[in-house]
Amino acid sequence: MRxxxxxxxxxxxxxxxxxxxxxxxxxxxxxxxxxxKVIGPKVCAGGLTSLSAVFDFPDLKARAFEKLIFYFASKKHEIDLVYPIRTIDxxxxxxxLLDKIKDCxxxxxxxxxxxxxxxxNRITTSRGDFYYKCLVGADGSSSLARKYLGLKSELSVGLCYKAPKITDNFVVYASPKLxxxxxxxxFPHKNYTHIGVYFHPEVFSAKEAKEILDDFLKKNNYSYFDNKLEAAPINFFYQGCVFKNIFLIGDAAGLASEITGEGISYALISGKEIGRKIINPDYKMPALKEILKIKKRQRIAAGFVRKSFLFQKIFLYFSLKLIRIKWFQKHFGF
Ligand SMILES: Cc1cc2nc3c(=O)[nH]c(=O)nc-3n(C[C@H](O)[C@H](O)[C@H](O)COP(=O)(O)OP(=O)(O)OC[C@H]3O[C@@H](n4cnc5c(N)ncnc54)[C@H](O)[C@@H]3O)c2cc1C
Known part of the structure; x- marks a missing residue:
């Protein structure tokens, strides 16, 4: 092989x-x-917000939801979304995505x-060495390419179960106290329901997060399934995508949302933009610039939210009102 x-x-x-x-x-x-061995499977809830609207996914595979059921401190809110949320396994x-390139x-x-x-200019793999002119680190939140560049990461965590089909509602529970x-x-999918908890490890440990999730499942009578618990980190600390002939995209670039942990759309957009940039070094990457603006707004909001319990409540209260507005969904990546 070459x-x-x-x-x-x-x-x-x-x-x-x-x-x-x-x-x-x-x-x-x-x-x-x-x-x-298999391309695709990853610990992930597969939720896609308005940011993914530019990408088509087969109807047979994705599910769309026009309503978000949002529980804020036990109170139920039904929110009609301007941009539907989708889920995909x-x-x-x-x-x-593989089908599009496998025969090239x-x-x-x-x-x-x-x-x-x-x-x-060279990488060592389990199958020997390969030489590159450009290297793209698309290797996720524990990226080797990012480590090679000496960049730090900031990680949140998602901890979850795959449950049988238990609901057709797209539901989010927020409770600053808990x-x-x-x-x-x-998140309902075609054939199963994905249930999990998103948290920042400096707030509580994985053990505590599991206890909170299990307690929640028990209280909501979802405790009849004993599926495997899965967990993975999410890197949200963006420090650049272009480093001479080395490029970072997706979670490797720290592009996931600090607030929600959403990263698929950010991965797709950055992958597309960096690919175009490699083909044409003068390409200005407008779509990447847009998501970087969203990341900046998220960083400011997250800084505010982390200050205190009261700020978390204020943020959630206003998010609930604003999420119904097109501008907010678009500018904050919901
Ligand atoms: C529990 C959980 C729930 C989540 N839910 C959502 C959600 O609902 N919606 C959403 O948008 N995002 C969600 N995310 C985030 C989302 O999973 C990531 O942001 C997204 O997968 C990033 O895509 P990526 O291509 O950058 O990285 P990845 O999907 O992590 O892909 C990286 C690939 O690189 C491979 N790789 C890594 N190291 C090497 C190596 N050394 N050599 C060869 N291959 C390597 C891996 O095997 C993997 O296939 C969730 C994350 C978690 C943990």
Whole structure:
């Protein structure tokens, strides 16, 4: 097998797959490396907000919700959304994105291959060394590429269960007293329901988060399933995407939302923009600039929310009112 590529992408999550798609049928040689045997599955609730509206997903795979059921300190609010929220299973999303590139002659996809070390113009993998002109780190929240660049991360955590189909409502529970700035989600998919808790580890530990979630499930009579608990970090600390010939996208770039943990849309948008930037270095990446503005607003709001319990209540109170407005959904990425 050849060992020299114009572009090497580490990680075939939504960011890496979307980035690879930009080189489809071009004369740029691409190597996409994924450590897993199957492309797609990931610990994730698969919720897609208004930010994903620019991307089409097959109706057969995605579910759309025009109403959000929001519990704020036990009080139920039914919110009609301007932009519907969708859910998509991560296997389905991965396979859908993979289908777009799998037959491209210029894109080589290596599964079951782990990148172990990065050096200038070369990477070492479990299948040997490969040389690159451009390297794209699309390797998620524990990114090796990010570590190679010496960048710090700030992590939130999602802890969750896959339950049987128990509801058709898209539900979010927020309770500053119980969850601080975190929340519990219930996201219905085609064949199952995803339930979990999003939290910042400085607020409480994973053990405490699990206790809160289990208690919530018990109180709501969802405790009849004993599925495996899963957890994963989410990097929301953005410090740049372009570092000479090395690029970071998605969670590797810290692009996920600090407030909600949403990262799929950010991964897709950054993957697309960085792909275009590699093809044309003068490309200004307008869509990436837009999500960076949203990230800035989220950072300010998160700083406010972290100050105190009272601020969390104020933030939630106003979010409840504002989420019904198109401008707010668009500008804060809900
Ligand atoms: C519990 C939980 C719930 C979430 N729910 C939502 C949600 O509802 N909506 C939403 O938008 N976001 C959600 N997120 C966030 C979302 O999962 C991520 O933001 C998104 O997956 C980021 O995509 P990515 O392509 O950047 O990274 P990833 O999806 O993490 O993909 C990275 C890929 O790189 C591969 N990889 C990593 N290291 C290497 C290596 N050394 N060599 C080779 N391959 C490697 C991995 O196997 C993986 O396939 C959730 C996260 C968690 C933890």
């Amino acid at each position: 060992d020299k590529f114009d572009v090497i992408i580490i990680g075939a999550g939504p960011a890496g797959l979307k980035c690879a798609e930009q080189f489809k049928n071009s004369n740029i040689s691409v190597l996409l490396i994924e450590k897993n 991560r296997y389905d999303l991965g396979q859908y 002659k210029n894109i080589r996809i290596l599964k079951k291959t782990t990148v172990i070390q990065i050096k200038e 969850l601080g700035s975190g929340y519990i989600w219930i």
